[in-house]
Amino acid sequence: MIPEQSASQITVSEDPLCTEPRLTSFDSSLTPVDLFFVRHHFSDVPKLDAARWTLSVEGEVENSLTISYRELLKLPQRTLPVTFECAGNSRVAMSPPVEGVFWGNGAVGNAEWTGVSLRDVLNQAGIKDTVKEIFFEGADSGEEEEQGLKFDLSYSRSLPLDKAMHPDTLLAIRMNGESITPDHGYPIRLIVPGWYGVASVKWLIKIRALDRPYQGFFQTRRYVIINEGADKEHPPKPLTAMPVKSLITQPRRGKVFFPGETVIQGFAWSGEAKIKRVDFSTDG
Numbered sequence: 001m002i003p004e005q006s007a008s009q010i011t012v013s014e015d016p017l018c019t020e021p022r023l024t025s026f027d028s029s030l031t032p033v034d035l036f037f038v039r040h041h042f043s044d045v046p047k048l049d050a051a052r053w054t055l056s057v058e059g060e061v062e063n064s065l066t067i068s069y070r071e072l073l074k075l076p077q078r079t080l081p082v083t084f085e086c087a088g089n090s091r092v093a094m095s096p097p098v099e100g101v102f103w104g105n106g107a108v109g110n111a112e113w114t115g116v117s118l119r120d121v122l123n124q125a126g127i128k129d130t131v132k133e134i135f136f137e138g139a140d141s142g143e144e145e146e147q148g149l150k151f152d153l154s155y156s157r158s159l160p161l162d163k164a165m166h167p168d169t170l171l172a173i174r175m176n177g178e179s180i181t182p183d184h185g186y187p188i189r190l191i192v193p194g195w196y197g198v199a200s201v202k203w204l205i206k207i208r209a210l211d212r213p214y215q216g217f218f219q220t221r222r223y224v225i226i227n228e229g230a231d232k233e234h235p236p237k238p239l240t241a242m243p244v245k246s247l248i249t250q251p252r253r254g255k256v257f258f259p260g261e262t263v264i265q266g267f268a269w270s271g272e273a274k275i276k277r278v279d280f281s282t283d284g
Ligand code: MTE
Pocket: 036, 037, 038, 039, 040, 041, 042, 085, 086, 087, 137, 138, 139, 140, 155, 183, 184, 185, 196, 197, 198, 199, 200, 201, 202, 203
């Protein structure tokens, strides 16, 4: 199916909704909210009301907690620019073809996220020494199918304890200075800097401290790296940090040039290291 063209975004999938901006509309390093790609896994966007929203923190903790939106707002907040990309971005260019949402190159964005360090909340709950991972659940749910089997699930993922305790891992309240929009996880979403977008759980409602690795659908069956020769002893590994990548946004593909100077514009990013230099090649 040919994606529908909207004013600012192209609909790559209608149900679940997945949209991406045209690359030529990326003209600043901060992605405006209306140009930020959207990746949902289920049909319905949860209808959450900040006044009634609560986040439970449970599992291997000294004190289970339930935090309200107002209580969260009282904790110290920080603002960080964070780039994240959907792991399926650029699927259009994958060879051999890979099954999944047929993204072009626009499923990446860089926004300023404001929120509370997750570790401040985890410290309030008191993480036990036995904890290995922290599990996160969103309020969205639906059905997934694999090899003829149907799974009823909510969207959930986990992080290793050290990443969860990193001060930059946020319970985000604002995106580019405004309340997060429903499509991007209102009222609160997790933001995991440096990692693929899959880790940044939207519509967050539950956190659980685990003493063993989480084995859920989106952790072990989707968004995993399957190495050659994978077997029971070497199972697929959940995707984590983004590698180095770049994108040319101007000129657009197919543009005709006349002799003279041309501006080449684009972005380069990487999950856990700074970009030192960008080169480009004109001869393929
Ligand atoms: N969180 C929930 N609850 N449900 C989802 O479908 N999609 C994940 C992640 N968090 C998802 C989610 C994926 S795969 C990506 S790439 C990002 O959210 C997309 O975030 P965005 O829609 O704000 O761009």
